[in-house]
Amino acid sequence: MRVVIAEDAAILRELLTQMLTMRGHEICAAVADADALREAVDTHRPDVTVVDIRMPPTHTDDGLRAAIDIRRAHPGTGVLLFSQYVETKYATRLLAEGSAGVGYLLKERVANVGEFADALARVAAGGTALDPEVVTQLAAGGRRTEELTSLTGRERDVLTLMAEGRSNAAIAQGLHVSAGTVEKHVAAIFGKLGLPSSEDHNRRVLAVIRYLHRD
Structure with a gap:
């Protein structure tokens, strides 16, 4: 897979890059803010992107809003949100932007590298990968x-x-x-x-x- 990573924590960004590279995937770009994410996807047209939600410039929901923009501009690009938080305000809008290729995993609940890689592959192939806690909160809303x-x-x-x-x-x-x-x-x-x-x-x-x- 061709992957763009958007994560403002430098260590986690590097770990994700190394982990996916070792599994044979091409990391097109690894960026630290939402604007760079939009630019990287526009430039590289990856199969899937891994997106943290709370990123610069405001450290609120910039990554999630960038993900919505990406789904509109590049509906064939899968988006896997990878965050510590469940943000219901925009997450249902992200799901509504397209019928395929969306995931939302919580960082502390991913058990192992294989589980993350499998979820990323499902999203890239047009499926879904949603953490049970995310499903519960979105459905309740x-x-x-x-x-x-x-x-x-x-x-x-x-x-x-x-x-x-x-x-x-x-x-x-x-x-x-x-x-x-x-x-x-x-x-x-x-x-x-x-x-x-x-x-x-x-x-x-x-x-x-x-x-x-x-x-």
Whole structure:
């Protein structure tokens, strides 16, 4: 993968660069502020970018707002937010900017390098990778729609795990049910959310966005 890293902490920026380089990925740029991030993505057109949220110049939500700009200007570039904080104000807007290639991981909850690299690869490939705590807070911030209230409790459990980027096999293992049962729940979710089969859209990602971004 071709990657741009945006992290204002120099040591973490260097560690991310070394870690991904050792795994065979090309680091196009490693920058320390939001303006440099926008410029680097415009210049290099990477497959995915790793973005800290609280970066210069204001150290508030500059990275997240830059990520929204990137999704609008370069919808094919995956964005993985990597932060200590859950920022719900703009995060749902980021998810609404496109139906694929968005992740949000909390730094202190990433267990190992392999987990991070796998999440980054999912985002670069157009999937999602959301920390369970992020899913919980974003979902709690929205208003239930009729479509979502029609889901059963188990269907909501499955959709939450889909939001985390879990495969059907991983969902089955986590819920202690068969893969066939998960497939039935997923099909029911797609039906209730009005997501017909399409070659142009990833229905799993669309379902997750519908779940997290509710008007």
